[in-house]
Amino acid sequence: MQESAPRAVTAICNALQEQIEHGLLSSGCKLPAERKLSEVFATTRITLREALVQLEAQGLIYREERRGWFISPPRLTYDLIRRSHFHAMVRDQGRVPSTQLLSARLQPAPAAVCEALQLPPLSSVIQLCRTRRIDDRLVLYVEHYLNPQYFPEILLQDLSQPLTELYAREYDIQYGRVRFEMMPTALHADAAGALKVSVGSPGLRITRVNHDQRGRLIDCDLEYWRHDAIRLSADVMPGT
Numbered sequence: 001m002q003e004s005a006p007r008a009v010t011a012i013c014n015a016l017q018e019q020i021e022h023g024l025l026s027s028g029c030k031l032p033a034e035r036k037l038s039e040v041f042a043t044t045r046i047t048l049r050e051a052l053v054q055l056e057a058q059g060l061i062y063r064e065e066r067r068g069w070f071i072s073p074p075r076l077t078y079d080l081i082r083r084s085h086f087h088a089m090v091r092d093q094g095r096v097p098s099t100q101l102l103s104a105r106l107q108p109a110p111a112a113v114c115e116a117l118q119l120p121p122l123s124s125v126i127q128l129c130r131t132r133r134i135d136d137r138l139v140l141y142v143e144h145y146l147n148p149q150y151f152p153e154i155l156l157q158d159l160s161q162p163l164t165e166l167y168a169r170e171y172d173i174q175y176g177r178v179r180f181e182m183m184p185t186a187l188h189a190d191a192a193g194a195l196k197v198s199v200g201s202p203g204l205r206i207t208r209v210n211h212d213q214r215g216r217l218i219d220c221d222l223e224y225w226r227h228d229a230i231r232l233s234a235d236v237m238p239g240t
Contacts, residue, residue: 012051031069059228080234085164102129139229141194181207191224202227
């Protein structure tokens with residue numbers, strides 16, 4: 001590919017995108033090693049990497065540390081209005097969900113959590129750190145912060161299950177009003193390590209502050225999604 005670097009990058013992007021759109025490179029397929037791709041396109045590793053990074057920014061491919069580049073699967077639709085937990089949302093869209101518990105402990109509440117849950121300074125909260133997969137692909141790292149007043153002995157439970165179901169079954173608690181805050185972010189070390197991507201990789205942070213059916217502030221979640229894993233959706237009726 002005897003072209004200037006910008007033209008070479010465009011040509012590589014177009015060629016790979018065409019292969020993806022025609023199904024020749026299917027969802028989850030692993031791309032050849034960068035050295036091999038450089039030979040295929042007769043270009044340098046630097047130029048090739050620039051093209052791959054551009055395709056990653058578009059959500060067409062993704063990279064896992066020490067594993068290489070893969071074709072991105074379809075995005076999950078994250079409906080902000082519909083009340084549904086992760087496992088139900090994923091299954092409803094014909095995908096396979098799974099959750100892994102990384103840690104669970106009682107700890108002092110960070111200042112932002114005290115503020116979100118309206119707790120006094122130096123309060124204790126239950127922190128759960130979990131990763132979640134769709135079709136065996138890591139897509140989400142989440143930190144849950146629970147007010148221990150409402151969840152006695154919850155650390156003895158199976159915390160890889162949906163909290164929505166656990167709350168209802170063991171504590172007669174159902175989610176009521178929820179407040180969302182969403183912003184693009186660079187994944188910090190804990191999130192990046194859990195998702196097996198480089199620190200600083202692009203992500204989407206969704207903060208959920210949850211009330212129960214009685215109006216009590218019960219927990220808040222800090223969700224760190226891979227930027228190419230979801231699309232946000234909200235269908236709001238006029239006057240609501």
